[in-house]
Amino acid sequence: NLASSMPGLIPFDYGQLLIDQKANEGVSLGYDQLRNQSASVVTPLNVRSLDEEVIARVSEMRLSSDVILDSHAVTRESYGFRAIPFSHGQLSRLALDGVIVLRCDIDILLKRMETDRQGRRQVSAELAREHLLLQEGVSISYAIACGCPIYILDTTMLTQDEVFAESLRILVGLGLSAEGLSPSPAS
Numbered sequence: 001n002l003a004s005s006m007p008g009l010i011p012f013d014y015g016q017l018l019i020d021q022k023a024n025e026g027v028s029l030g031y032d033q034l035r036n037q038s039a040s041v042v043t044p045l046n047v048r049s050l051d052e053e054v055i056a057r058v059s060e061m062r063l064s065s066d067v068i069l070d071s072h073a074v075t076r077e078s079y080g081f082r083a084i085p086f087s088h089g090q091l092s093r094l095a096l097d098g099v100i101v102l103r104c105d106i107d108i109l110l111k112r113m114e115t116d117r118q119g120r121r122q123v124s125a126e127l128a129r130e131h132l133l134l135q136e137g138v139s140i141s142y143a144i145a146c147g148c149p150i151y152i153l154d155t156t157m158l159t160q161d162e163v164f165a166e167s168l169r170i171l172v173g174l175g176l177s178a179e180g181l182s183p184s185p186a187s
Helices: 014-024 031-036 044-061 088-094 106-115 125-146 160-173
Strands: 009-013 066-070 074-077 080-083 099-103 150-154
Touching: 009 014, 009 044, 014 031, 014 044, 014 066, 044 066, 044 088, 074 125, 080 125, 088 125, 099 125, 099 160, 106 125, 125 150, 150 160
Parallel strands: 009 066, 099 150
Antiparallel strands: 074 080
């Protein structure tokens, strides 16, 4: 995990934040359930309220820290796909410095998902490809709205350490201090 390997970098993992939000509402939810039952357990209102909370926290934290948002606006649902992206106004307030998308060839992605499903739905290669393209499309729109660069890293043939190194190179290019940073051991 890039964020946990970089001292002083504050990560926002939307999945975990949604799980925490639902726990505060008295709903016990894990990542498996979040991925498998997404639209039936998380409403657009849940996402919008979390977005506003994150934007406020990020604005404050950026005064003294670097921040990474780990988010997937597009979810695979029983009926197809759902996207609850940041609005243009929210993106203006976030003022992203850059967007990094991790992608890989569909055949490899499906093999990785089979190895560790973590509640993900069974999907065909075509649905996985469509999901990837939708997610990349949202990411590109974020970069356009913020006027920032987007980097789409092809992780198909990269190790975890190589993904870390390439991501770190990009972050340093965006102005993040890399002093004393090194890849964490692969898990």
